[in-house]
Amino acid sequence: MEIEAGPSGMQSRELILIRHGTTAWNLEKRYLGHSDIGLLPGAEQELSSLRKQFSNITCEALYYSDLLRCQQTLTQIAPSQAGKAKLDPRLREIDFGQWEGLTYDQLKDNPQYRDWIDAPQEVTPPSGEPWTAFTARIDSFLKESLMSFSPILHSRSLNVPKIAVITHGGVIRYMVSRLIPDQGFWDTQVIPGQAIKIRLDGDGGNWVGTRLTFP
Template structure:
C-alpha cells in the first residue's frame, strides 16, 4: 500500500503491531469480534515476556482498539505509557454478528457459513460487518494515523518514530497485507500476545514497507 505523504517529516517509521492476550473465547476457538470480554486471569504472566522485550522502548505514539481485551493488554505491556494510548474503534476486530461466540463445529453445517468461509469478501455473517466496511475503516486508520500523519503527532524521542498498535488478529493480518502488498491476508500468522514490526521508509512521495524481526 503506497500512500502519498503530504507532510514534511520523518523518513522512517517503525510500527509494532501487537495482538491482545488470550481470552476464554480464544481458548474455546469461538468467533470473537466486537463482543467485549477481557483477558484470562493469568494475563499478567502471559504478557510478561512481551513486556520485558519492549521495556526499553519509549513509544512516540500508541494506538489501541477500544475493546477491553486490548486495553488490558496495553496496561500490562506498557504500564508507564498506557494512559497516553489513543483508543480507536477503527482498530476493532470484524463483527461476526450472529456468529459471535460460536465455534466452527457449531457452524460447519450452515450453508451461509460455508459460503462465507469460501468467499469472506463477498458474503457477510447475518447481522455482521461486511468485509468492505471492515477494510475501509482499517485503510482509513492506516492512511490517517500511520502514513499521512503530521510529525507533530509524534513525541520525537526516537530517530525513527516508534509506534505501537494494540489490536486484533484479523486487523493485523489485513493491515500488513495492505502495507506489504506481496503478503496476502493469511500469510501473516499472529498469536495472542505476539508482536510484529513493520518498517516504513519514505521513497519520494510514497511509503515502502517491510517486515522486520521483533524484538
C-alpha cells in the first residue's frame, strides 16, 4: 500500500525494522503485547551478530518502542547511537487484553479467539486494543517520523538516508504490509533479533517500498 509523501522531487531512504530479542514469553509462545517484560539473560550473545552488522551502519534517525525489551535491544545492538534514539510509544505491540500471557493451547477452544484468528481486523480481544487503534498509531508514526521531508532526512547526497526502528513482530508485519505493494500482514515472518530492510522511493506523491537483503 502506498503512503502519501511530501514535497515534489524523487527521494529515497532505507528503513531497518528490527524486532527485539527473545523474552521468556516468546520461548513459551505466550501472547506478548503491552506486558513489560525484559529479554532473556543470554540477550548479549543472541544479538551479537546484529550488533556487529549494525556497527557499520550510521542512521540519520533511530526510533524504538518504549517497552523494556526494545530498550534493552537498543542498548545491545547500537550502544554508540543510543544517545540520539527517540522513544515512541506508538511503536508498541498490539495490546492483547485478557489474552496477554496465554498460549494458543489455552485459547484454542474459545470461539471469540477463533473468530479473532480468522479476522483480527474485525474482532478485538477482551479488554484489548482494536485493530483500528493499533493501525492508526502505526500509520501516524509512519507519516510523521518516516515519511516526512525533515531536514535530517531530506538528503540529496549519493548516500541514501537510513532510519532504524526497534519494535515488535506485529508492528513490523503491519509496516511491511503498508509499505510494500501486495504484501499481506501474515506474509512476513520475523523472529526475535531479526532485521528487515526496506528501500522507500517517493516521487512527491507516494512512497513505494522494496524489500532488500540486510545488511
